[in-house]
Amino acid sequence: MRKLFLLWFAVLLVAIPSIAQEEDENTSAFVRATHFAVDAPEVDVYINGDLTLEAVTFPQVSDWIEVEAGTYTIEIVPTGGAIADALLSEEYELSADDWATIAVIGEVNRDNLTMQAIIEDLSNITESLTYISVFHAITDLEAVNVFVGEIELVRLLSYPGTLNGSDGYAGDSIPSDDYIVDIRDDSGESIASQETGILGVGSAYFVGVVGTASNPQIVLVPTDVDALTAEEADTMADVEIGDGSALVRLGHFSVSAPDVDIYLNGDLLLEAVQFGDVTDEYLELDAGIYDVALVPTGESLENAVYSGEIVIVTDSINLVAAIGFEEDDSLTVVAVAEDNEAPANGFTRIAMFQSIPSLAGFNLSANGDTLIQSLSYPNAFDGAGDGYVSVDILAGAYDFVVTGDNAELNVGSITTGEGRVYLIVPAGTTTAPIYFLIPSDFPSSEE
Numbered sequence: 493m494r495k496l497f498l499l500w501f502a503v504l505l506v507a508i509p510s511i512a513q514e515e516d517e518n519t520s521a522f523v524r525a526t527h528f529a530v531d532a533p534e535v536d537v538y539i540n541g542d543l544t545l546e547a548v549t550f551p552q553v554s555d556w557i558e559v560e561a562g563t564y565t566i567e568i569v570p571t572g573g574a575i576a577d578a579l580l581s582e583e584y585e586l587s588a589d590d591w592a593t594i595a596v597i598g599e600v601n602r603d604n605l606t607m608q609a610i611i612e613d614l615s616n617i618t619e620s621l622t623y624i625s626v627f628h629a630i631t632d633l634e635a636v637n638v639f640v641g642e643i644e645l646v647r648l649l650s651y652p653g654t655l656n657g658s659d660g661y662a663g664d665s666i667p668s669d670d671y672i673v674d675i676r677d678d679s680g681e682s683i684a685s686q687e688t689g690i691l692g693v694g695s696a697y698f699v700g701v702v703g704t705a706s707n708p709q710i711v712l713v714p715t716d717v718d719a720l721t722a723e724e725a726d727t728m729a730d731v732e733i734g735d736g737s738a739l740v741r742l743g744h745f746s747v748s749a750p751d752v753d754i755y756l757n758g759d760l761l762l763e764a765v766q767f768g769d770v771t772d773e774y775l776e777l778d779a780g781i782y783d784v785a786l787v788p789t790g791e792s793l794e795n796a797v798y799s800g801e802i803v804i805v806t807d808s809i810n811l812v813a814a815i816g817f818e819e820d821d822s823l824t825v826v827a828v829a830e831d832n833e834a835p836a837n838g839f840t841r842i843a844m845f846q847s848i849p850s851l852a853g854f855n856l857s858a859n860g861d862t863l864i865q866s867l868s869y870p871n872a873f874d875g876a877g878d879g880y881v882s883v884d885i886l887a888g889a890y891d892f893v894v895t896g897d898n899a900e901l902n903v904g905s906i907t908t909g910e911g912r913v914y915l916i917v918p919a920g921t922t923t924a925p926i927y928f929l930i931p932s933d934f935p936s937s938e939e
Contacts, residue, residue: 522592523592526551526554594610627701637680740810840884844916888908891904916928
């Protein structure tokens with residue numbers, strides 16, 4: 493039912509007629525719907541007279557849909573009923589850059605069923621932080637204090653209209669991290685809590701406090717704002733691929749993704765790849781644009797946790813890496829071009845790939861001397877940088893240390909071999925960083 497619910501919303505909302513303000517004619521807003529009325533039956537949702545959602549149940553939250561700014565009439569009808577049977581009907585004006593969550597709240601047995609429009613502005617989320625908001629939707633629950641980890645997000649958040657005209661909503665930007673959302677009563681006792689997983693930078697998270705005072709529940713819904721607002725572009729249109737072959741090694745550096753099977757162009761390439769795994773040897777592939785999919789080990793292709801495209805250029809040597817977090821939809825696969833010329837006689841190659849999602853720059857030193865400075869996560873700054881740098885140094889014994897974002901990783905003392913390549917990968921999270929050291933011979937097409 494969940495998939496059908498979202499499909500109807502996606503298909504029909506696009507077709508909704510709107511009365512756009514003249515000055516907002518070429519601008520848009522985002523809208524979604526929730527069912528937070530604990531004892532209300534399944535409902536259908538009509539928007540501007542069109543059946544948009546069917547059989548919506550507590551406590552569903554739909555995906556965001558982009559619409560033109562304008563006036564919308566929303567009617568809540570018992571499932572299968574006619575508009576004339578509407579339980580609720582409201583008109584809302586959506587302005588450009590509004591993110592409007594239309595919530596059905598209240599209780600039938602208290603005769604206070606209503607709709608609440610929660611209007612957010614997610615257009616200017618700070619890239620180095622994450623945004624988290626909370627909505628109080630429990631009719632018989634007194635005001636609560638909301639903590640995210642040790643951060644007091646809001647004090648005395650109350651059900652809409654019960655305390656000095658409260659709208660039941662509050663939000664703020666906080667550092668990206670792994671938190672526990674804790675809802676506390678006025679005595680400081682925890683009445684509901686939930687782990688968030690890692691909150692990604694530039695994303696937004698909506699917490700709904702739902703249910704009843706005797707059985708409070710938490711609904712946590714992420715929003716990848718960049719993915720919804722970025723203009724689509726063919727990033728590979730101008731790439732000169734060539735007609736030859738290339739060398740590729742694959743690595744799994746997403747700490748939150750499961751063990752995966754890796755598919756290229758729909759064909760199974762690798763099985764049961766774990767976090768930290770890198771192929772022992774380079775694979776020789778024809779140059780081209782490849783569909784890549786990450787599928788939980790043993791599951792079918794349609795259950796992929798990620799699918800996208802990578803480009804492999806003729807005569808290149810590539811690291812293809814899974815990075816990001818599954819829980820905030822930042823999981824992705826990137827193809828990074830490595831240096832395709834062998835180190836000179838007497839030299840070794842030290843490479844670093846920065847796979848920890850962060851805006852901070854990471855440094856690599858050898859025997860106290862800086863080799864690589866301020867290497868950032870791939871595409872962290874408006875597409876600039878691929879997260880990879882390599883440096884050739886004289887072969888010998890070195891103590892390597894990675895630093896950055898309050899992290900210090902002692903890679904240890906390594907006697908490097910002439911002509912060898914040593915890839916160092918900071919991985920994990922900013923609060924729990926680790927590293928992988930992958931030594932290899934310089935590859936050749938004969939492998």
